[in-house]
Amino acid sequence: MQFDSFTFVVFFAAVLVVYNALRGWSARKWFLLAASYVFYAAWNPLFLPLLVGSATLDFWIAQRIRAAASDVIRKRWIVTTLVVNLGVLGIFKYHAFLLANLAALLALVGLHYVPARLDIILPIGISFYTFHSLSYCLDIYRGKFAPTRNWRDYALYVAFFPQLVAGPITRFTQMREQIENPRRTTREGLAWGCALLVLGLFQKCVLADSVFAPVADGFFNAVAGASAATAWSGTLAFSGQIFCDFAGYSTCAIGAAMALGFVLPTNFRYPYAAIGFSDFWRRWHISLSTWLRDYLYVSLGGNRRGEWRTYVNLMLTMLIGGLWHGAAWTFVIWGGLHGVYLAVERFVRERLWPAAARPPAWLRAGYGLLTLLLVSLAWIWFRAPDAATAWQATSRLAAASAPGASAEQWLAVAAFAAVIAVHWLMRERDLKTIGLRMPAPLLGALLGAMLALIALSPGDNHAFIYFQF
Numbered sequence: 001m002q003f004d005s006f007t008f009v010v011f012f013a014a015v016l017v018v019y020n021a022l023r024g025w026s027a028r029k030w031f032l033l034a035a036s037y038v039f040y041a042a043w044n045p046l047f048l049p050l051l052v053g054s055a056t057l058d059f060w061i062a063q064r065i066r067a068a069a070s071d072v073i074r075k076r077w078i079v080t081t082l083v084v085n086l087g088v089l090g091i092f093k094y095h096a097f098l099l100a101n102l103a104a105l106l107a108l109v110g111l112h113y114v115p116a117r118l119d120i121i122l123p124i125g126i127s128f129y130t131f132h133s134l135s136y137c138l139d140i141y142r143g144k145f146a147p148t149r150n151w152r153d154y155a156l157y158v159a160f161f162p163q164l165v166a167g168p169i170t171r172f173t174q175m176r177e178q179i180e181n182p183r184r185t186t187r188e189g190l191a192w193g194c195a196l197l198v199l200g201l202f203q204k205c206v207l208a209d210s211v212f213a214p215v216a217d218g219f220f221n222a223v224a225g226a227s228a229a230t231a232w233s234g235t236l237a238f239s240g241q242i243f244c245d246f247a248g249y250s251t252c253a254i255g256a257a258m259a260l261g262f263v264l265p266t267n268f269r270y271p272y273a274a275i276g277f278s279d280f281w282r283r284w285h286i287s288l289s290t291w292l293r294d295y296l297y298v299s300l301g302g303n304r305r306g307e308w309r310t311y312v313n314l315m316l317t318m319l320i321g322g323l324w325h326g327a328a329w330t331f332v333i334w335g336g337l338h339g340v341y342l343a344v345e346r347f348v349r350e351r352l353w354p355a356a357a358r359p360p361a362w363l364r365a366g367y368g369l370l371t372l373l374l375v376s377l378a379w380i381w382f383r384a385p386d387a388a389t390a391w392q393a394t395s396r397l398a399a400a401s402a403p404g405a406s407a408e409q410w411l412a413v414a415a416f417a418a419v420i421a422v423h424w425l426m427r428e429r430d431l432k433t434i435g436l437r438m439p440a441p442l443l444g445a446l447l448g449a450m451l452a453l454i455a456l457s458p459g460d461n462h463a464f465i466y467f468q469f
Contacts, residue, residue, distance in 0.1 A: 001042045003252040025182035036161035047123040055158040058133040062140045062147040078141040097327035125165030162256040166466040168267040168287035183261035196255025202450040203248030205457045212241035215412040231396035233409035239376040240416040273423035275368045277341040315339035334381040
């Protein structure tokens with residue numbers, strides 16, 4: 001079920017009632033785990049055993065890592081969980097991509113190979129809960145904390161329904177205390193959680209689905225012959241859509257968790273006000289970028305092995321991050337573009353000004369605009385179905401064709417400009433602090449207007465974009 005469905009409203013209301021009616025914390029945790037499994041099974045019950053089995057295996061392996069008598073045995077167990085988790089992810093997510101590229105390589109040497117069509121369905125959220133489990137086992141292996149001995153607590157950490165299918169990607173260190181110590185719904189948590197749910201649904205239903213998606217789809221579904229106005233409006237519309245869609249989901253997830261008494265980590269911090277690409281990745285999909293930094297970039301050596309190796313590690317991290325998003329070369333190229341952005345930025349910064357120096361305001365503003373432009377151009381590769389379409393879409397940005405923008409396209413561009421303005425306004429501010437300081441009648445009126453626009457939204461209902469990852 002999706003957050004923007006009536007089914008979820010009924011489900012969540014029932015969860016809140018039963019959760020707070022139960023007396024003991026142990027009973028409430030068992031109920032949350034059962035509710036999380038029902039939430040996941042609503043998509044496809046056939047994949048529920050995969051979720052349960054994956055969590056159970058990693059729970060058991062973490063115990064073996066902790067109890068290992070030598071480093072050799074510990075390494076065997078961590079390699080086991082890496083092979084199993086990444087192997088399962090590879091089979092479900094990357095088998096067709098790998099086989100297609102194998103066939104292409106064989107064709108180069110004159111061998112004809114036609115891969116069997118397996119028609120394997122991708123389990124929703126598999127990339128997210130796989131990263132949950134891997135971070136837990138890797139942290140146990142690194143000796144950061146002792147594994148929990150309670151299977152239910154670990155299973156709830158992996159399957160907690162607000163963040164199960166599209167993040168944020170939480171660490172056990174962020175959830176352990178919250179799971180082990182009793183909590184329940186509070187008046188403030190419920191009020192602010194519901195406000196975040198409304199804000200997230202406004203981003204998703206009104207902005208992403210109704211304003212941005214029609215313009216983005218109109219361009220990317222008919223790239224050939226598109227005018228420059230259509231190309232630019234479609235590109236900017238997708239930049240708005242991908243943010244409002246995913247940030248809307250994360251906002252809903254954080255709000256739902258808060259209503260239950262839990263705190264999930266912030267996943268977006270106004271990324272379209274980023275000044276530079278490292279700043280962008282400190283603000284965009286924060287739970288993934290920090291995961292890649294801590295478990296991939298650092299493991300590759302980070303910046304500890306010289307300048308050249310640092311650039312290689314940056315590029316490898318972003319290429320793998322791109323591939324994580326989808327089994328297609330377009331995602332790899334998207335990740336590679338960001339790898340190039342980060343490497344060039346690092347190279348220039350180290351040579352033009354010292355780390356402690358603060359560039360002048362005009363340079364910061366200009367760099368912010370350049371960051372936004374190049375991020376938006378990279379989104380073309382994220383959205384296009386194949387590399388040929390992405391190249392063609394990029395070329396249409398400089399098309400000399402005459403037709404101007406339609407009213408729908410102008411609305412999307414204006415809405416994206418408004419999103420950017422909000423990001424710059426809120427760049428160093430905290431939403432909750434501002435919300436709590438706002439007069440109650442004004443806050444109520446804003447939320448009421450958002451609810452009305454959600455109810456009146458004419459846009460088609462799209463699945464959250466990150467569900468496919």
